[in-house]
Amino acid sequence: xxxxxxxLAPPGRSAVLVMEMQRGVAGDLxxxxxxxxxCERRGVTENTAVVLSAARAxxxxxxxxxxxxxxxxxxxxxxNCPFAVALLKDPAHMxxxxxxxxxxxxxxxxxxxxxxxxxxxxPFTGTSLDTTLRSLGVSTVVATxxxxxxxxPGLALEAVNLGYRVAVVxxxxxxxxxxxxxxxxxxxxxxxxxxxxxxxxxxxWK
Numbered sequence: 001x002x003x004x005x006x007x008l009a010p011p012g013r014s015a016v017l018v019m020e021m022q023r024g025v026a027g028d029l030x031x032x033x034x035x036x037x038x039c040e041r042r043g044v045t046e047n048t049a050v051v052l053s054a055a056r057a058x059x060x061x062x063x064x065x066x067x068x069x070x071x072x073x074x075x076x077x078x079x080n081c082p083f084a085v086a087l088l089k090d091p092a093h094m095x096x097x098x099x100x101x102x103x104x105x106x107x108x109x110x111x112x113x114x115x116x117x118x119x120x121x122x123p124f125t126g127t128s129l130d131t132t133l134r135s136l137g138v139s140t141v142v143a144t145x146x147x148x149x150x151x152x153p154g155l156a157l158e159a160v161n162l163g164y165r166v167a168v169v170x171x172x173x174x175x176x177x178x179x180x181x182x183x184x185x186x187x188x189x190x191x192x193x194x195x196x197x198x199x200x201x202x203x204x205w206k
Contacts, residue, residue, distance in 0.1 A: 003194055005204035008140060009167055011058040015138045016051060017123060018064045019145030019155060021107050024093075024100025025067075026146060031093065035147060038174045038181070047172040047198035048144045049106055054202035061136055062112040065123035065145070065155070068101040069094050122154025130162055140165040142201060143193070148175030148184045156192040166193035169201060 023029040026045065030036050039045060052062050094100050103114070115129040123129050133141065141164050143155050152173050156166045168189050175181030185195065 003196065005167075005196060005200060008165060008194055009142055009201065009204065010140075011060050011205055013138060014055075014140045014142060015061040015063055015133055015136060016055045016142045016144065017129075017155060018048060018052070018062065018103075018107060019123065019143065019151045020065065020067055020147070021045065021048060021104050021145045022066055022094075022100065023102050023104060024098075027104050029100045031090070032176075034176045035174065038176055038178050039146075042171060042174055042178075044144075044146075044172055044174050045104060045106055047169065050198040050202050051142065051144055051169055051172055052107060052109070052112075054205045055142075056109060056111065058205040060142075060205060061138070062109065063129070063132065064103045064107070064112055064114045065127075065129065066101060066103065066114055066116045067094060068096045068116055068118060070096050070118065120154075121150040122158050123151075124155075124158040124162065133164070138164070140167065142167045142169060142196075144169045144172035146174060148173055148181040148189070153184060153188055153192075156189060160192050167196050167201065168193045169198050170195050171197050 025032060026036055026039050055062050115123060115127050117123060117127050119126050141159050143152055143166060152168060156168060159166045170185055
């Protein structure tokens with residue numbers, strides 16, 4: 001049955017969450033070349049830009065959910081999971097104040113909001129994102145960005161647990177390896193969120 005996106009994600013009650021589309025993740029300063037290759041092949045940045053353009057034109061808030069570390073790692077649990085341990089073997093990884101933590105230039109706009117976190121792999125815990133969304137009257141979040149390995153499933157699960165409805169833009173997300181990422185979309189994300197394309201959500205917000 002076709003999804004009524006006008007009912008699911010009305011402009012006055014929706015926000016776009018852009019997960020970690022940062023220069024040190026998906027851009028020129030990346031430490032994740034395989035992820036960047038998949039993003040380029042699937043047009044993730046371009047499709048995200050389509051969603052953001054439509055959102056801004058419709059008055060839908062855009063919130064960049066970014067990650068960073070302080071040089072002294074204050075505020076970050078750095079030894080409680082294998083991935084964090086591996087990442088932080090590089091003392092310069094995603095340091096606050098460096099170009100690596102900047103949002104990709106193609107996706108930035110002065111009117112956008114940013115929610116930065118210093119711990120974990122999903123955007124709600126330890127940030128004011130939930131408060132920000134509620135202050136904006138948001139009941140549906142539209143997710144784009146990275147990655148389908150951790151960030152996007154974490155975003156969707158946290159959002160659902162907090163009472164939001166979730167749409168994931170399938171051609172504006174990615175993970176590695178690609179076949180695994182597509183399986184996550186099919187078998188995990190589908191249980192939590194409505195799957196839409198960039199063109200579909202852009203059309204709904206015209």
